Amino acid sequence: MLVLTREVGEFMLIGDSIEIRVLRIDGQQVRLGIVAPRESSIVRGELIEDIRAETTSAARPEEHLIANIASQIKAKVSVIVVTVQSS
Amino acid sequence: MTGSAIRPDEVKAQRKMAQRSAGAALPVILEIIGGLPPFVNAVRFALTPETNAPPFFRIQCTTMDLSYIMIDPFITVPEYSPEFSDYDLNALGISADIQPIILSIVNFSRGKEDVTINLAGPLLINPHTGRSRQVVLENATKYLTRHKLIS
Numbered sequence: 001m002l003v004l005t006r007e008v009g010e011f012m013l014i015g016d017s018i019e020i021r022v023l024r025i026d027g028q029q030v031r032l033g034i035v036a037p038r039e040s041s042i043v044r045g046e047l048i049e050d051i052r053a054e055t056t057s058a059a060r061p062e063e064h065l066i067a068n069i070a071s072q073i074k075a076k077v078s079v080i081v082v083t084v085q086s087s
Numbered sequence: 088m089t090g091s092a093i094r095p096d097e098v099k100a101q102r103k104m105a106q107r108s109a110g111a112a113l114p115v116i117l118e119i120i121g122g123l124p125p126f127v128n129a130v131r132f133a134l135t136p137e138t139n140a141p142p143f144f145r146i147q148c149t150t151m152d153l154s155y156i157m158i159d160p161f162i163t164v165p166e167y168s169p170e171f172s173d174y175d176l177n178a179l180g181i182s183a184d185i186q187p188i189i190l191s192i193v194n195f196s197r198g199k200e201d202v203t204i205n206l207a208g209p210l211l212i213n214p215h216t217g218r219s220r221q222v223v224l225e226n227a228t229k230y231l232t233r234h235k236l237i238s
Contacts, residue, residue: 041174043223051208051223052124054232058194058205059123061156065195069202070140072237077142077162 113188117146117212120178120220123192129153134217144190146210157190160206163236169209170225179213179220188212192221193236202237206230 004012011021011033019035034042113134122129129148134157137143142162147154160167169189171181181187189211191204207227212219224230 039173039177041172041223043227047207047223047227050232051205051221054194054203054205054208055124055192055221057196058155058192059126059153061154061193061195065199065202066137066143066156067140068199069193069195069236070137070143073142073158073163076237 156193160191175222203233206234
């Protein structure tokens with residue numbers, strides 16, 4: 001990890017086209033401005049970590065649960081279909 | 088291999104909105120770019136319907152002992168309206184004329200009373216090439232990473 005220290009108003013350039021600027025510092029919070037190509041993906045780290053944790057724990061599911069849960073879903077889905085058709 | 092999702096009433100024309108259409112053919116082999124965390128090298132998966140447990144699907148890695156159970160999220164969340172970034176659509180070669188396939192990972196790890204699906208981070212699939220990625224939705228904050236499958 002590259003570690004930089006920046007002051008308010010300073011920025012850094014990543015590659016040719018991604019700029020991160022420190023706009024304001026308020027106690028524990030840093031306000032950052034990001035200039036990046038429109039098609040760039042910019043995602044909050046907590047969300048990435050949450051998704052990673054969920055995906056990690058979902059690997060190799062307990063086989064004995066699968067058929068049981070599937071039959072519960074099938075029952076529920078049949079109910080939804082009937083409602084749509086009768087309206 | 089065909090999907091069995093209920094067709095939503097409204098098909099959004101806008102490129103970023105993608106919904107599952109009934110009868111779309113599923114690719115048999117997926118190439119999941121970047122793998123699935125923490126298995127970044129697990130890229131090649133076989134996609135099959137879970138024959139003794141419909142409507143589930145299974146993705147099984149062809150290079151290591153690793154599988155996940157998947158579901159078409161529109162089956163239990165018909166109003167699901169995922170928005171995908173141009174970044175993700177371009178990376179998978181999903182042009183405006185291609186209807187992607189969307190599957191959610193099912194999490195059984197917390198036991199049978201708390202089975203959930205990740206609506207904020209679905210698996211986005213190019214149906215023609217099998218090229219896929221687990222993406223973060225543009226409108227991820229609208230959905231849960233742990234959406235209860237059975238309410």
